[in-house]
Amino acid sequence: MNQKLNNINEMKCQFLDENATYDFLKFLKGRSKVFAPHRKGEASYIYDEVSDVKDVVLQYPRTIQPLKKYFLPPRETLLSFNIDENNFTESEINVEPRIFFGIHAYEMEGVMRLDYTFEQGQPESNYLTRREQSTFIGISYEPDEYHFSKSLGIDIDSVDGFSLYFKKTDNGYYVYEIDAAGQQLMKEFGKGKRVDIPVTKEEPEFTNKIKYHYNRLPQIFEHVYDSKVWEEVAERCVGCGTCNLLCPTCYCFDVRDEVEINATEGKRERFWDGCMLNPFAEVAGNENFREKLSSRTRHRLYRKFKYITNKSGELHCVGCGRCSKYCPADISITKIINNLIDDYADRQQKQVI
Amino acid sequence: MSGQKPKVAFFDFTGCEGCQLNKLNFENELLDLLELVDIVEFREAMDGKADYYDIAFIEGGISTPQCIERIHDIRRRCGVMVALGQCAVSGGINAMKNLHPSEWVQEAVYGEDKYLFPSIPAQPVSAIVNVDYEVRGCPMSAPEYLHVFKSLILGRKPEIKDYAVCVECKLKENECVLDKGMFCLGPITRAGCEAICPSNGQYCTGCRGPVSNINRDGAVDMLKKHGYSTEEALKRMKMFNTNEIDKEIKWGR
Amino acid sequence: MENVVYEKKDLYYPVMSDILSVETLTAMEKRFQIAMPENQPLNHKPGQFVEVSLFGFGEAPISICSSPTRSPNFELTVRATGRLTDKMHMLEAGSRLGIRGPFGHGFDVDVFKGKDVLFVAGGIGLAPLKSLIDYTLDKREDFNKVKIIYGTKNPAEILFPKAIEEWRQKDDVEFDMTVDRADKSWKGNVGVITTIIPPLQLDVENTVVAVCGPPVMYRFVLMALKAKRIPDDNIYISLERRMKCGVGKCGHCQINDVYVCQDGPVFHYPHVKSLEEAI
Numbered sequence: 062m063n064q065k066l067n068n069i070n071e072m073k074c075q076f077l078d079e080n081a082t083y084d085f086l087k088f089l090k091g092r093s094k095v096f097a098p099h100r101k102g103e104a105s106y107i108y109d110e111v112s113d114v115k116d117v118v119l120q121y122p123r124t125i126q127p128l129k130k131y132f133l134p135p136r137e138t139l140l141s142f143n144i145d146e147n148n149f150t151e152s153e154i155n156v157e158p159r160i161f162f163g164i165h166a167y168e169m170e171g172v173m174r175l176d177y178t179f180e181q182g183q184p185e186s187n188y189l190t191r192r193e194q195s196t197f198i199g200i201s202y203e204p205d206e207y208h209f210s211k212s213l214g215i216d217i218d219s220v221d222g223f224s225l226y227f228k229k230t231d232n233g234y235y236v237y238e239i240d241a242a243g244q245q246l247m248k249e250f251g252k253g254k255r256v257d258i259p260v261t262k263e264e265p266e267f268t269n270k271i272k273y274h275y276n277r278l279p280q281i282f283e284h285v286y287d288s289k290v291w292e293e294v295a296e297r298c299v300g301c302g303t304c305n306l307l308c309p310t311c312y313c314f315d316v317r318d319e320v321e322i323n324a325t326e327g328k329r330e331r332f333w334d335g336c337m338l339n340p341f342a343e344v345a346g347n348e349n350f351r352e353k354l355s356s357r358t359r360h361r362l363y364r365k366f367k368y369i370t371n372k373s374g375e376l377h378c379v380g381c382g383r384c385s386k387y388c389p390a391d392i393s394i395t396k397i398i399n400n401l402i403d404d405y406a407d408r409q410q411k412q413v414i
Numbered sequence: 415m416s417g418q419k420p421k422v423a424f425f426d427f428t429g430c431e432g433c434q435l436n437k438l439n440f441e442n443e444l445l446d447l448l449e450l451v452d453i454v455e456f457r458e459a460m461d462g463k464a465d466y467y468d469i470a471f472i473e474g475g476i477s478t479p480q481c482i483e484r485i486h487d488i489r490r491r492c493g494v495m496v497a498l499g500q501c502a503v504s505g506g507i508n509a510m511k512n513l514h515p516s517e518w519v520q521e522a523v524y525g526e527d528k529y530l531f532p533s534i535p536a537q538p539v540s541a542i543v544n545v546d547y548e549v550r551g552c553p554m555s556a557p558e559y560l561h562v563f564k565s566l567i568l569g570r571k572p573e574i575k576d577y578a579v580c581v582e583c584k585l586k587e588n589e590c591v592l593d594k595g596m597f598c599l600g601p602i603t604r605a606g607c608e609a610i611c612p613s614n615g616q617y618c619t620g621c622r623g624p625v626s627n628i629n630r631d632g633a634v635d636m637l638k639k640h641g642y643s644t645e646e647a648l649k650r651m652k653m654f655n656t657n658e659i660d661k662e663i664k665w666g667r
Numbered sequence: 668m669e670n671v672v673y674e675k676k677d678l679y680y681p682v683m684s685d686i687l688s689v690e691t692l693t694a695m696e697k698r699f700q701i702a703m704p705e706n707q708p709l710n711h712k713p714g715q716f717v718e719v720s721l722f723g724f725g726e727a728p729i730s731i732c733s734s735p736t737r738s739p740n741f742e743l744t745v746r747a748t749g750r751l752t753d754k755m756h757m758l759e760a761g762s763r764l765g766i767r768g769p770f771g772h773g774f775d776v777d778v779f780k781g782k783d784v785l786f787v788a789g790g791i792g793l794a795p796l797k798s799l800i801d802y803t804l805d806k807r808e809d810f811n812k813v814k815i816i817y818g819t820k821n822p823a824e825i826l827f828p829k830a831i832e833e834w835r836q837k838d839d840v841e842f843d844m845t846v847d848r849a850d851k852s853w854k855g856n857v858g859v860i861t862t863i864i865p866p867l868q869l870d871v872e873n874t875v876v877a878v879c880g881p882p883v884m885y886r887f888v889l890m891a892l893k894a895k896r897i898p899d900d901n902i903y904i905s906l907e908r909r910m911k912c913g914v915g916k917c918g919h920c921q922i923n924d925v926y927v928c929q930d931g932p933v934f935h936y937p938h939v940k941s942l943e944e945a946i
Contacts, residue, residue, distance in 0.1 A: 105593070147683070183914040303601070322560070332585065343909065354629060360944075363924070387590055390635065391639050
């Protein structure tokens, strides 16, 4: 399902120590806007524009919002209007070169899933315009108890989508040139030390895992629509929608008109929305087609493992662990999937008997 | 908009007047708002006036027999009625008294004079008359108030958010309050405040009331996981929303 | 990404269009005749919808109720039930509104050609069907027998009395209707729509059915059609969801794995039969 472009173990690389890495960030900043992980609050991280490279955090578990916020902003003006004149002006989307530094492999995969969404059918220029002129520089990370991307075929060192990839080593980073743009960057930076022998290093273990191989998941989802697992999850879920909003591949949105205080000018804006929220599937007459939390959770997971997968050929969960890490009710997506697998296996066994 | 400006009136029922005060906090918008409407009554000066109002904003809840008479009178004389603030919307913090026998409450407050002050269980305005729209919160949420106000001037139904504060909090990319080890009712409380408390180092007290179709047991379990007992969890959930959380309490209609 | 070629056409900008006329149909419904700029035809298929836009009031999906055979202008029948539709009811001829579309998968008219056609409409469901009914009547020779049955709550809510009178007069159209509750003036059938399905004389193998009505109606109508031994394969239904974007992105109209705004609103019944969230 996931075709790896490169296997970095067979690639030559350069070495940058930590100071040189920050120098590299300064170098990048001299070329274009750079976005990278920053600390937020006591123990959280967010992507932010780099103003002082010293604020960039190189090793972090995950950010609160995924990278999608730069291509599908949480709040976006679709058009501005004037009610009295009954006309509108198109919103300008400015494209400028942007470098995204310190990106984890699952996050990059998340962006590529969104690319599929906004390219297929009727391509959406708002997203695709913002997505242009983006360069991604990957970085390795230590998986925590929530990451499980390996179970979905995304290794820590999956480099698909990156121009450069930074792999942590004892006192710095091995830097791999993934594409021509990356090669050019390293050449111009010029401070990398060539490492001539290919570096092989064991990947750290993921403790959070899905029981079955990811290739089997769409098939499992053929058989668990009526599983009792959905009800079990629904007992604990409070429907806050955090899992939707922070998911790197969720893209559903709501559109609302808001007027200025003069009641004449206004904007048509879109906001992130989520299928876990109560009003999401409401239609006129207060009918709600997915009123129960069990059916909402099911819909959310089916969109990750079956509905879109049937069309795109890719799983639309990338194993970042945000939905589980930030769930106030402590609901774990891997537990849901593993319980579904158990339920499926049980039922298969009963059929045999 | 053409023709006459809509006539707007504000009426005060049982509450702390914090909502009233909150309105004066819109320094930037206050004058613009006044441009758009004719404010005919501010505060209590309504006795005996048989006037008609396009929009009546009601602050405070219903807690005395006189309140009932008065709210019926206003309802008869207004076009659109908007409940302003949590006391008007759900009974608010006043409704905590509903958990105790009325006699006991009156004695605790008025002592010997308890019979001089007739009191009934604290109820939302909607328990007595038809309410068209609500602005929730304690005090009422400023962004929602402005939204409702502008919508009514424009002649449209306001968009009432029926999802959790978590949504607005996540859109702002705040660090999760529960993650910081604090208490928070954001996951079950109605959005519309733009997550003002979690965005400013506080936790969500649930002052805007629960989302509809709430998983109450799930919410208690959730708070237990974060170290709060069932009693503590329910107590905090009821603080602003006794009437909505405690289904056993009936205030009749 | 560099190699991706896409059209730089924004999906979300409406085309400002003129309201030519507004006709009050019932207390709840009005019919709007709309012209696109320079009288461009909308180029829609029966059963498709447009997103109607009024600034400050948002957008809403509305079915097109006129037949493409009666271009270039088109008609929308609108019930005042929400933010946008309430405002629409306040508009008069000469006003302008925004249009995006047409969107969705309409009725595949070729399937109906040469067949007996049965229309089953409940309430405002007659509006989307009228597009196909008029199409059928305008190209009458392409179709075999045409039967229309229509159910509404009460006589005051009858949507297109003039059209209905014409249908009644036509020799080559069979029309019957019923109301849930009669008033003093009503002399016709009383009862829900399923009560007028059993008496229909149908060549079941050769009849194609188009159904549209409120959500609650489908289950019962489909049961009644089954009792008449109409094969599922011959049934087409039009479903309602809150289609916000119309272009398969926003997610609101998704039923299991189908997007109503893309795969529907008109569905071949076998396609949605097994989808729990559909009917």
